[in-house]
Amino acid sequence: xxxxxxxxxxxxxxxxxxxxxxxxxxxxxxxxxxxxxxxxxxxxxxxxxxxxxxxxxxxxxxxxxxxxxxxxxxxxxxxxxxxxxxxxxxxxxxxxxxxxxxxxxxxxxxxxxxxxxxxxxxxxxxxxxxxxxxxxxxxxxxxxxxxxxxxxxxxxxxxxxxxxxxxxxxxxxxxxxxxxxxxxxxxxxxxxxxxxxxxxxxxxxxxxxx
Amino acid sequence: xxxxxxxxxxxxxxxxxxxxxxxxxxxxxxxxxxxxxxxxxxxxxxxxxxxxxxxxxxxxxxxxxxxxxxxxxxxxxxxxxxxxxxxxxxxxxxxxxxxxxxxxxxxxxxxxxxxxxxxxxxxxxxxxxxxxxxxxxxxxxxxxxxxxxxxxxxxxxxxxxxxxxxxxxxxxxxxxxxxxxxxxxxxxxxxxxxxxxxxxxxxxxxxxxx
DNA sequence: GTCTATATGACGATAGAC
DNA sequence: GTCTATCGTCATATAGAC
Numbered sequence: 001x002x003x004x005x006x007x008x009x010x011x012x013x014x015x016x017x018x019x020x021x022x023x024x025x026x027x028x029x030x031x032x033x034x035x036x037x038x039x040x041x042x043x044x045x046x047x048x049x050x051x052x053x054x055x056x057x058x059x060x061x062x063x064x065x066x067x068x069x070x071x072x073x074x075x076x077x078x079x080x081x082x083x084x085x086x087x088x089x090x091x092x093x094x095x096x097x098x099x100x101x102x103x104x105x106x107x108x109x110x111x112x113x114x115x116x117x118x119x120x121x122x123x124x125x126x127x128x129x130x131x132x133x134x135x136x137x138x139x140x141x142x143x144x145x146x147x148x149x150x151x152x153x154x155x156x157x158x159x160x161x162x163x164x165x166x167x168x169x170x171x172x173x174x175x176x177x178x179x180x181x182x183x184x185x186x187x188x189x190x191x192x193x194x195x196x197x198x199x200x201x202x203x204x205x206x207x208x209x210x
Numbered sequence: 211x212x213x214x215x216x217x218x219x220x221x222x223x224x225x226x227x228x229x230x231x232x233x234x235x236x237x238x239x240x241x242x243x244x245x246x247x248x249x250x251x252x253x254x255x256x257x258x259x260x261x262x263x264x265x266x267x268x269x270x271x272x273x274x275x276x277x278x279x280x281x282x283x284x285x286x287x288x289x290x291x292x293x294x295x296x297x298x299x300x301x302x303x304x305x306x307x308x309x310x311x312x313x314x315x316x317x318x319x320x321x322x323x324x325x326x327x328x329x330x331x332x333x334x335x336x337x338x339x340x341x342x343x344x345x346x347x348x349x350x351x352x353x354x355x356x357x358x359x360x361x362x363x364x365x366x367x368x369x370x371x372x373x374x375x376x377x378x379x380x381x382x383x384x385x386x387x388x389x390x391x392x393x394x395x396x397x398x399x400x401x402x403x404x405x406x407x408x409x410x411x412x413x414x415x416x417x418x419x420x
Numbered sequence: 421g422t423c424t425a426t427a428t429g430a431c432g433a434t435a436g437a438c
Numbered sequence: 439g440t441c442t443a444t445c446g447t448c449a450t451a452t453a454g455a456c
Contacts, residue, residue, distance in 0.1 A: 059423075160416075160417060256432065265440075
């Protein structure tokens with residue numbers, strides 16, 4: 001494709017530039033997401049991101065106005081992936097199966113270090129995120145979906161109906177930043193699938209013998 | 211008590227100065243401990259500590275050589291308190307009761323923001339602590355004690371014997387930094403005692419109905 | 421838009437007077 | 439030992455050339 005001189009700009013070239021721009025932006029987001037899976041928001045630096053992407057730090061700021069903005073965008077991506085997964089769950093599954101699948105998904109992400117953990121207090125990021133409209137909306141949507149499954153499972157008598165649904169919800173959310181996963185992985189005693197199964201089991205069945 | 215001039219220094223006065231020194235050191239440790247209960251090691255600053263104690267930052271360094279040293283000492287204090295509590299548990303209690311009491315104790319500390327949370331990755335402090343002899347020894351001692359109770363409870367058929375003891379141990383440890391506690395406290399839906407009971411219950415009984 | 425170089429500010433740690 | 443004042447370092451963010 002030759003470029004032909006003309007008054008109007010070539011649409012193809014604009015589109016290509018635009019594609020490059022978006023591709024770079026995705027690469028930045030992916031790097032940020034990976035890094036947030038490895039370390040905390042505070043510990044992660046913009047130099048880390050720039051180094052991982054392979055561009056100059058200043059270039060990051062052409063795409064995202066600040067570290068908070070970049071990391072918020074990365075977290076919104078993660079949340080979107082979670083939402084997409086939840087919506088993809090087959091409607092024929094039982095409510096309990098869907099809840100377990102959701103937890104399994106987050107544990108797998110956690111093991112792959114793709115799940116930035118958000119301990120409630122340990123992060124400046126949390127305040128920023130909660131002020132972010134698309135993130136807050138996503139959290140509400142996920143909570144509504146999970147909440148429905150929880151009450152269904154309680155009506156079906158497979159989740160302890162004496163537990164307030166919000167306690168169940170938070171308990172499931174907490175699995176997404178469960179340090180037990182990291183402890184067990186560091187111990188090298190179990191394969192990733194075994195870790196997922198063990199944590200899922202202690203979460204739903206508890207520790208006490210039945 | 212008059213001070214009487216003489217060649218030898220007056221023991222009473224030296225002791226008093228020494229007491230003041232130790233009192234200040236305890237105050238520093240307590241402030242550091244409180245702050246670590248509120249925020250992460252990275253987020254906590256030496257200015258925070260100095261401000262809370264009410265002394266100049268430089269004075270901190272007369273007592274502790276570095277931020278790491280100070281926080282390590284604070285964590286050793288917390289660990290010692292935990293060890294003391296475990297040892298105080300009545301020998302007539304069942305193994306399961308002791309395990310539950312231990313978790314209850316840490317949850318209460320967590321609610322009082324007296325329990326500095328140690329998410330495995332989110333902290334520079336972790337590496338420092340594990341190189342600290344008295345901390346590492348304390349962790350081993352606690353783990354041995356809890357491990358014994360866990361196997362006893364499994365032999366008695368009250369803890370699921372199919373779970374590897376180390377998985378049970380880590381699951382119990384994780385309660386000491388459980389974000390569910392903070393979530394529920396922020397919701398203002400439950401009193402502290404209710405939160406402790408709910409989290410204890412999901413930990414030992416799981417979510418599934420019996 | 422990308423780069424190099426730099427301004428700005430926060431924080432850990434220290435110097436030196438008292 | 440306590441203070442005030444300051445240094446050194448590192449990280450966010452920006453300036454300005456290309």
